[in-house]
Amino acid sequence: MENNLEHNPYFQDLPEEIKKENRHISKVFFIFAVAYVISLGFLLTINAFLYAVDIPERADYIIRSIISASHTPLIFLLMYLGFRKIPSAPHPKSDEMNITKLIGFLCVCVFLMILGSLVGNYATKLVCLITGKNQANIVSDIVKSMKPLEIFILAVIMGPIFEEIVFRKLLIDKLARYGTVFACVVSALVFGLYHGNFEQFFYAFFVGIILSYVYCVYGKIIYPIVLHIVLNAIGSFIPLIIGLGETSEITSSQTIYMYLYILSFLIGGFILVSKFRQSLFYLVDGTLIRPWVVLIKNPGFICTLVI
DSSP states (O other): OOOOGGGOGGGSOOHHHHHHHHHHHHHHHHHHHHHHHHHHHHHHHHHHHHHHSOOOHHHHHHHHHHHHHTHHHHHHHHHHHHHTTSOOOOOOOOOOOOHHHHHHHHHHHHHHHHHHHHHHHHHHHHHHHHHTOOOOOHHHHHHHTSOHHHHIIIIIIIHHHHHHIIIIIIHHHHHGGGBHHHHHHHHHHHHHHHHOSHHHHHHHHHHHHHHHHHHHHHOOTHHHHHHHHHHHIIIIIHHHHTTTTTSSSOOHHHHHHHHHHHHHHHHHHHHHHHSHHHHGGGOOBOSOSOHHHHHHTOHHHHHHHHO
16 A cells, blocks of 8 residues: 555645744745845935936945945844844754865865856856847956956855855745755745846855755854855956956966866766765754645745745
């Protein structure tokens, strides 16, 4: 006789439990959505004001840079205030971090970053093919419009710190009650969507799962912050400093960078495949048997996806 747990009344979420957790999820994502809209509205309002008034070019650039830098910190502040009365579920620390493991996770992230970039590029080409319109490389255009110091401050330092606090610390602390897999995937999904373009969505989603896993298993937000900082430095700041792609001539520093990049990719792929089964040992179950069913029908989550 077939043993189907989903149709066994003893292995189903109770209606009152679903109702309770549905309210919890709604609060979490409505607060995130409101924080995002307020922060984006603030950003657009200030930019509209700057377009309307006559400001010296240097001052205009500085003000825009400051406003851009305040986007994610403002989301963090609003989420922090809104989350104070929402209970957090502790996710038990399952393992100890060391430098070898940290480098290993960095290599895995590089592997997924390259893989995600390839998927994002093909997805962009597919959209262009379907719509019949050419789409510029948004990420490349943004980086080219920024100065090295601005990239270092915004993309390498401030971005990773506040994004990890928002998407890993704050969000996962509220979702950990539904288990490690649920918290990691949902956090990574929202993190990917937050970037707002195909070029970044897939690799942000893939890498976001690893960063979330590191936070859940090793228990300290500093670990994903360090990984995020190094990844952003590898992906944007270092290529700019060594002049990668600017000329046809390949320098020694560019050669070293490319060899290390390829080596990290190969090591990361090997670690991901060989250590996958071991990672399952550290996964924690949640309070709901089928949290995904509750999530996809949740108004707060739907609102976040739409925004």
